[in-house]
Amino acid sequence: xxxxxxxxxxxxERRELAAREGRVARILTFSAVDGPGNRAAVFLxxxxxxxxxxxxxxxxxxVTAKARPDEQPAWPRAMTALGxxxxxxxxxxxxxxxxxxxGECGEQPDFLSALVGLFGGLxxxxxxxxxxxxxxxxxxxxxxxxxxxxxxxxxWDPVEHRRLTGAxxxxxxxxxxxxAAAGKLVELRTVVSPGLFDADSTVRHGARELAxxxxxxxxxxxxxxxxxxxxxxxxxxxxxxxxxxxxxxxxREEGAKDVRII
Amino acid sequence: MNPAQRVxxxxxLTIQQKINGLAHVxxxxxxxxxxxPDVQELRDAGVICDLFEGAAPYRPRYVVPDYELFMxxxxxxxxxxxxxxxxxxxxxxxxxxxHVPSITSFPVYLGDLDALLEPFVGDEAEARxxxxxxxxxxxxxxxxxxxHADLGPAATKAGRIILELTREQQNAVPNLTLKYDPELTPPxxxxxxxxxxxxxxxxSFANHxxxxxxxxxxxxxxxxxxxxxxxxPKGGGSCTLVRLNLAKLxxxxxxxxxxxxxxxxxxxxxxxxxxxxxxxxxVSESGFFQSSFLVREGxxxxxxxxxxxxxxxxxxxxxxxxxxARFGHDDEADELGLRIIRDIDxxxxxxxxxxxxxxxxxFLMHAQVGIDSDTGVSPGCRIPIGxxxxxxxxxxxxxxxxxxxxxxxxxxxxFDPTTRRNPGHLRDIAAGALKSGLRYFSAYAADADVVRxxxxxxxxxxxxxxxxxxxxxxxxTALGRNAINNLGVLERRVRS
Numbered sequence: 050x051x052x053x054x055x056x057x058x059x060x061x062e063r064r065e066l067a068a069r070e071g072r073v074a075r076i077l078t079f080s081a082v083d084g085p086g087n088r089a090a091v092f093l094x095x096x097x098x099x100x101x102x103x104x105x106x107x108x109x110x111x112v113t114a115k116a117r118p119d120e121q122p123a124w125p126r127a128m129t130a131l132g133x134x135x136x137x138x139x140x141x142x143x144x145x146x147x148x149x150x151x152g153e154c155g156e157q158p159d160f161l162s163a164l165v166g167l168f169g170g171l172x173x174x175x176x177x178x179x180x181x182x183x184x185x186x187x188x189x190x191x192x193x194x195x196x197x198x199x200x201x202x203x204x205w206d207p208v209e210h211r212r213l214t215g216a217x218x219x220x221x222x223x224x225x226x227x228x229a230a231a232g233k234l235v236e237l238r239t240v241v242s243p244g245l246f247d248a249d250s251t252v253r254h255g256a257r258e259l260a261x262x263x264x265x266x267x268x269x270x271x272x273x274x275x276x277x278x279x280x281x282x283x284x285x286x287x288x289x290x291x292x293x294x295x296x297x298x299x300x301r302e303e304g305a306k307d308v309r310i311i
Numbered sequence: 312m313n314p315a316q317r318v319x320x321x322x323x324l325t326i327q328q329k330i331n332g333l334a335h336v337x338x339x340x341x342x343x344x345x346x347x348p349d350v351q352e353l354r355d356a357g358v359i360c361d362l363f364e365g366a367a368p369y370r371p372r373y374v375v376p377d378y379e380l381f382m383x384x385x386x387x388x389x390x391x392x393x394x395x396x397x398x399x400x401x402x403x404x405x406x407x408x409x410h411v412p413s414i415t416s417f418p419v420y421l422g423d424l425d426a427l428l429e430p431f432v433g434d435e436a437e438a439r440x441x442x443x444x445x446x447x448x449x450x451x452x453x454x455x456x457x458x459h460a461d462l463g464p465a466a467t468k469a470g471r472i473i474l475e476l477t478r479e480q481q482n483a484v485p486n487l488t489l490k491y492d493p494e495l496t497p498p499x500x501x502x503x504x505x506x507x508x509x510x511x512x513x514x515s516f517a518n519h520x521x522x523x524x525x526x527x528x529x530x531x532x533x534x535x536x537x538x539x540x541x542x543x544p545k546g547g548g549s550c551t552l553v554r555l556n557l558a559k560l561x562x563x564x565x566x567x568x569x570x571x572x573x574x575x576x577x578x579x580x581x582x583x584x585x586x587x588x589x590x591x592x593x594v595s596e597s598g599f600f601q602s603s604f605l606v607r608e609g610x611x612x613x614x615x616x617x618x619x620x621x622x623x624x625x626x627x628x629x630x631x632x633x634x635x636a637r638f639g640h641d642d643e644a645d646e647l648g649l650r651i652i653r654d655i656d657x658x659x660x661x662x663x664x665x666x667x668x669x670x671x672x673x674f675l676m677h678a679q680v681g682i683d684s685d686t687g688v689s690p691g692c693r694i695p696i697g698x699x700x701x702x703x704x705x706x707x708x709x710x711x712x713x714x715x716x717x718x719x720x721x722x723x724x725x726f727d728p729t730t731r732r733n734p735g736h737l738r739d740i741a742a743g744a745l746k747s748g749l750r751y752f753s754a755y756a757a758d759a760d761v762v763r764x765x766x767x768x769x770x771x772x773x774x775x776x777x778x779x780x781x782x783x784x785x786x787x788t789a790l791g792r793n794a795i796n797n798l799g800v801l802e803r804r805v806r807s
Contacts, residue, residue: 079702079740081730081807087739140703143743145735311732 055193057170066167067131071160074108074125074152076133078140084176084199084235086145089137091164094125096153098180099215100203102242102285104277108152130163134171146174146196155183162190169194176235180214181221185228197235198228204246205254213246225255229264237266242273242285243292252296253303260304267307268300314339323789325782327454331416341367343596344588350581358560359582361553361589362414362621362682368551368593370412372619375535376610377546378422381407388604397431397438401445408453411605413538415786417453420537420548421460421485425470432468442469443476450482456767456787457538460485464492464519466500474514478507483761483768483785487514488536491745495519498738505741505754506734509726512755512763515540516741518713521750525717529670531615539680539766540751541719544669547615549718551589554679555582557651558624558688561631567647570632571654579658586618586674587664594666614668619718620659621679624688625651626695639694639708648692649711656715675718680765683793690765690798691720699804702740710748721751721766727807728758757805764791764800 058066072094077083083090095111096103103109108125116122137147147168154161154177161177168175174196179185181200185192192198202225203218204210210218228234237255241248252270259266270293275283293310300308318324318332344366346354353359364372382400385391389407394400404422411418432438449458462470477487489496489504496519504514522542526534531544543549560578564570593599600606600613629638629648636644656676663672678691689695692712699705702724713720722744730736737754744752753763760771769791773783777792794800 079736079806081727081733081736085733086735087737087743140743142746143703143740145739309732 055166055190057194058166063167063170066163067129067134069130069160069163070127071130071157071163072111072113072125073128073133074105076136078137079143080148083148083150083178084146087143088176089140089144089147089173091133091137091147091149093149093152093154093157093160095156096151096180097156097182097216098153098203101213101245102240102273102278102282104274105152106279111156130160130167133164134167137168137173138171141171141173144173146176148176148178148199150178151180153180153182155179155181155185158183158188158191162188162194165191165195169196179224181218181224182216183224184220185224192228192231192233195233198233199236199238200225200228200234202237202239202251202255205251206247209246222258225258226262229259229262229266232264234259234264234266236269238269238271240271240273241288241293241296243288244286245273248292248296249299252299256300256303256305256308259306265306267309268305269309269311270296270300271311323777323780323782325454325784328782328786331786334416335363335365338365338367338369343367343592346585346588350585353578353581354585356559358556358563358578359553359585360556360682361551361585362679364414364551364589367597368589369597370414370599371548371550371593371616372414372552373419373537373541373543373548374411374413374605374611375420375537375543375545375548376407376411376422376605378404378407378427378610380546381608381610382427384608386604386608388608394431397428397433397441400428400431401441405445405448408449413457415455415457417455417458419457419459419541420535420543421449421458423461423490423535424473425462425467429467429469432472435468435472438469439472439476442472443480446473446476446480446482446485450480450484451784453484454785456483456486456769456785458485459488459537459539461488461490461517461536462504462514463490463500464495466497470500471503474503474507477513478510481511481760481770483770483773483787486539486766486768488517488540489514490519490522490536491516491742492519493742493746498735501742502735502738505737506731508754509731509734509737509756510759511761512753512759512768513761515721515751515753516745517542518745518750521714522717529717531669536751539719540721540753541619541677542675542717544615544617546610546612547617547669548611549675550593550616550618550667551586552619552621552677552679553582553586553589554621554623554677555579555655556624556688557622558627561628564632567632570628571650575651575654576658579655582620583659583662583674586620587666590618590664590666617667617669617718618664618674619677620655620674621677622655623679623681623685623691625692625712626689627687637698639698639700639705645708645711652692652712652715676716677718678712678716678720681794681798683790683797686797691716693722696799696803702806706744706747706749710744713748713750716750719751721753722749723753723755723763723765723803725757725803725805726754727805728756729807731756762791762801764794765798767791
């Protein structure tokens with residue numbers, strides 16, 4: 050594994066990791082939709098992508114809510130890594146693991162690293178749900194201690210990607226190759242809304258990358274749904290079954306081993 | 312109308328259901344139980360209820376045969392040799408089922424089917440065909456969803472086949488339990504069970520470690536889950552189940568002190584007295600244990616029979632005497648609930664039956680799930696439907712009650728249909744619930760055709776048939792319809 054398996058933190062390192070602070074948008078103790086099994090989902094606040102169809106626009110700004118004295122702070126809030134672990138810990142008997150998501154968790158790499166290291170060391174394997182904007186090849190502390198990655202491939206073509214998200218996708222594609230080759234990719238995802246970008250080409254290239262590195266990662270093809278999006282995105286077209294089936298066929302044809310329509 | 316005439320002319324009953332109904336009417340003509348006026352008053356008030364067992368107990372309510380022994384030795388009475396292949400094995404079981412009595416006239420326990428059939432699974436396709444026909448015949452001829460089969464804790468080929476066929480066939484019968492042990496049950500097998508439960512409301516997950524250690528401590532090598540979710544000693548069963556309706560008992564006490572100091576203990580004593588009397592007739596007068604070939608051939612043993620002390624409506628009783636604190640939400644109310652259960656448990660434990668040897672003559676506590684005519688009475692110690700807290704809190708608040716009920720207590724959870732995409736989610740929650748001390752965990756997806764009513768299963772499609780005034784295969788469908796109307800079982804909080 051080219052990422053290298055970092056050992057779980059020693060006691061001294063744990064103390065340092067536990068004190069790290071980050072912005073947390075929300076913690077969900079039971080989630081059925083953030084990876085395999087029942088997982089706690091920790092959503093970090095702040096995202097550099099500005100996706101047209103963003104489903105959690107409230108998690109984009111890198112801010113925390115102000116708490117008035119003697120009141121519980123509102124979400125999003127500043128928390129230590131220890132605080133996050135403590136919020137999840139009572140539910141550990143019910144969990145397959147934890148998923149750190151966002152916002153974009155890669156925006157706070159040191160905090161992400163602390164969460165992945167602490168949870169993994171406590172026997173709650175951590176999945177990282179990311180848009181791929183952080184250069185993970187440069188972060189063996191995260192990659193080595195995470196149980197796996199779920200990566201969004203918004204669009205293959207850089208021009209389309211920029212139009213869709215306001216950001217370049219060179220890091221996304223580099224991460225796709227790096228994580229798949231390292232055996233760390235568990236899921237690749239593309240949200241489909243007809244006409245927004247060339248989904249055929251994106252799915253074709255994404256599946257091709259999975260096949261090229263022999264990755265067993267699931268390719269999840271997700272129908273655009275208007276729930277949670279900004280007003281401007283409510284009327285984006287929703288794909289019909291035939292479109293989704295066609296994309297799934299493309300992914301399988303290119304060698305993706307596990308393709309799901311969601 | 313005369314009750315027999317009502318049965319005879321009921322267009323929604325099959326002939327078989329009418330015959331059972333007429334047997335009931337005939338039994339109730341008898342006046343053989345010596346019931347004192349105090350007991351009778353509580354029975355008339357609906358505080359003590361024998362769940363329509365009938366006026367002259369002539370067979371145990373729940374019979375749990377040692378099917379393993381039957382598979383090894385066959386049956387002299389039935390003229391059967393020990394089975395040698397999957398076809399003989401399934402046929403032998405189906406034959407025996409016809410002769411296993413219970414309160415419903417159908418067997419309430421069909422065996423640990425995976426373990427019974429595994430030795431006969433050679434060619435998998437052939438086994439699948441044989442087991443498929445076996446399950447279909449059970450559903451179509453044992454028309455009562457209190458018929459219950461057990462699986463696990465280990466994964467077997469037979470177990471997988473049964474789960475896969477259960478998912479495919481979408482039958483209400485048999486009810487199914489997976490005996491779950493985190494050390495012995497592999498995660499993929501538990502996940503297959505969870506996926507099956509989302510589609511067909513079964514199997515439920517039983518806490519194998521708790522059941523096994525308790526029944527061993529009582530002197531039984533093995534236990535079975537029968538009927539709704541009743542833990543019982545294998546090779547024995549329960550003579551009777553009588554329940555105390557705490558919701559109806561509550562208003563008989565002026566306050567909490569009176570409830571705890573006199574009203575409750577007196578009612579518990581009267582119920583113990585009534586159970587003793589029902590057991591006396593069954594054991595000493597009915598002749599059941601003297602005449603049954605199941606006893607003669609060692610498939611059941613009189614000394615492995617107990618009786619069940621049931622209770623229902625704890626939530627309503629607590630809410631009536633908790634000064635505004637709400638059961639399932641406020642610690643104060645839950646504390647009162649636990650106090651009531653501990654008091655009942657202590658009193659039941661101190662009573663020794665003169666007729667039963669199992670567990671030193673001590674009865675087994677059972678959190679009864681209710682009957683179809685109950686209104687405003689929550690099953691056992693459950694938090695009322697419509698007031699369920701968030702899932703983790705629900706589990707944590709329910710768990711402390713479960714240890715008191717070796718012969719059954721459980722919770723039912725409805726899940727969002729999208730959980731089907733991730734059955735591991737349900738597996739993890741079930742495993743976590745058992746680890747947190749829950750004894751028994753049932754789940755289904757909110758849109759499934761097969762629905763768990765309180766402990767038993769009903770198909771929505773069969774309910775529709777009954778609502779059109781037509782006869783339905785299972786006698787439990789009618790119970791389900793009433794429970795849906797009276798208890799709101801389709802209104803359970805949906806978890807996602």
